Amino acid sequence: MNQRAYLDHNATSPLRPEVREAVLGALALLGNPSSVHSEGRSARAAVEEARGKVAALVGARPEDVIFTSGGTEANGLALAAPPGSEPGRAFLSAIEHPSVLAGGRFETEARTVVPVTAEGVVDLDYLARILEHHGSEGGRPFVSLMAANNETGALQSVAEAAGIVHEAGGVLHTDAVQMAGRLPVDLGALGADLLTLSAHKVGGPQGVGALILAEGAGVRPLMTGGGQEGRRRPGTENVAGIVGFGVAAECAGKELSHMDKVARLRDALEDGVRTVAPDAIVFAQSIPRLPNTSSIAVPGLKAETLVIGLDLAGVSISAGSACSSGKVETSHVLAAMGVAPEVARAAIRVSLGIGNSDHDIQNFLIAFGDLVKRLRKNAKEAA
Template identity: 50%
Template sequence: MQQHYMDFNATAPIRPEVIEAVTKALSTVGNPSSVHGFGRSARRLVEDARRSVAALVGGRSQDVVFTSGGTEANNIALKGSGRERLLVGAGEHDSVLQAAPDAIRVPLNADGTLDLERLEHLLAASAAPALLSVMLGNNETGVIQPVSEAAAIARRHGVMVHCDAVQAAGKMPLDIAALDVDMLTLSAHKIGGPQGVGALVLAPGVELKPLLRGGGQERRRRAGTENVAGCAGFGVAADLAAAQLTKAQSLASWRDEMERKISVVSPASKIYGQEALRLPNTTCVTMPDVAAETQVMALDLAGIAVSSGSACSSGKVQPSHVLKAMGASDEDAANAIRISLGWSSEAEDIEAFVKAWTALFHRHAGRDTSPAAPASSVA
């Protein structure tokens, strides 16, 4: 049975060039903090990767802090900023929301974008030193947040800004200076790099209190021996993501065609964030009266991998907090799945998904009482 991977927002398949780089790095002996030749060889791999990751976002290599992933980077940003008042978008990733459970949540508009008027009021309510955390591209809906506009509001109130750009990397141009943020989070495995490595990129002059202590690594901002092979793979993935940005943005045409066909089959289906600017690869759509878990399992049996909500929240039974923040009902939120494309996607994936989704819709709508088509017929 042909397999169709359509869950890139959970993790992207690792790129062949990255596998080669990681494999080569694993044969390199030496601690990058050691001063002898072996250590310098390992250090060279880490610093080459640091330059590549910095280039992806228009930053400086000395301002890149390698971490174990996006979750750790988000935690460092929120807990290490030294700001006592925290504000976060209501649709942020759980690694932000749970890192700051007492943070003030800035509401979303119905289209999934941050309510900037409400943000202005919340920032004006207190003169306490504050940090605002706003993601760039939503992991569930693909909605692109007005980060630079939010940052402009924050600056007027002397507020620091953190941006979780994990999902946006490789799908849209990134420039930390143009966004006007103090900190920006990245994750390797979202762009075809290895899992278990990420980065927090700082604006020049930004200082952090480290969460991990015990060594002078990462300019004393994150203790612990660097993941040399992971960093090397991250660097190669960053180079490829930057070089293939135009190709990634072209995925929007496939995404739009898929949504058009779904809407023809089921006019009552809701596509979240469709009215806003979105990442080119992401669709979040409901199937009326069919639970997301049912859809995910049925599509999996047809050889198609999609997800319900964030992969980091697997097993949760409550409706998506992102869709709820957009005004979705519990029922609609519980019936929504996410389809996400990426560097290895093909037109055949779209065709297979629409065919399987349509068959599932008709079965549950009672318009087709025939047995489910064999999985091998989905191509």
């Protein structure tokens, strides 16, 4: 192959050229955004301009955007018990990102995992029942339900869940890290009280994210000692990263109309996989999902072998989430869906972006086909 095919956008999307330019420009700013002199005001203006762009991506107010070091910190900030009430119980869907399943400030005994169906969709009837039962226990319930799963792409019924949660007097957080920039996201339409974003999923710099609040919602800071971000997240802001986030958010919003092309590429890839391996399983294929994501398993093959083999052939994919320190581990998402362990160990994730082309899909299919044939031949000869 003449060039690599990068098909791991759910792990991180390539830095946009316009973002790189904006970040370099912001690095030249001299002042601390908390300073009142001219240089400080220039840095503050750059941060606030970016805040407006990030807010616009999800239909929020700029003053409700809290910049963080990334999606993981934003999730942790959301999971700090809400102010002004007793911290009740946390209800976390079984397919959440590890930073949510860790539970934040909710003790282990104060967490309940909400199951999902075989297609990876949260059981809202179950959620309604357990919230009704919780009503007699006291405390304000906290529910976290991701907008779109990072491994399968399965979309969740966040707006419907919000109605259930609010009727029970609870707070709803949604991790929209994977949905933003791939499908329209509107905080008001979702009905969530708290929403998480990450810059590097939309072509921004790594190490910057945001927790976005619905009007009137509040959070309890993870740290104290500074007045930054409305006293909700102390510490000098990452000006260059925030500026890059703003530009990436603006670009991502403009590109939403092109995601149909990405969905066609995904469908062509899945059709090609089935041609090579008719027994291949595509998870969550029968429900609404992200236009760029395919979670695929070929029974009898190991995901780690496929990831390494494709990498050597010039194709970058992953096995499940990329948040395990580079390790290939069995997916907790597929386990929650009831997938047999031997099938889950075969699952790979292919995630596309605007910059991918038919050529990338063909490169993947050629490499994938050669690899599957070779591995199955070797297995047959060894039997």
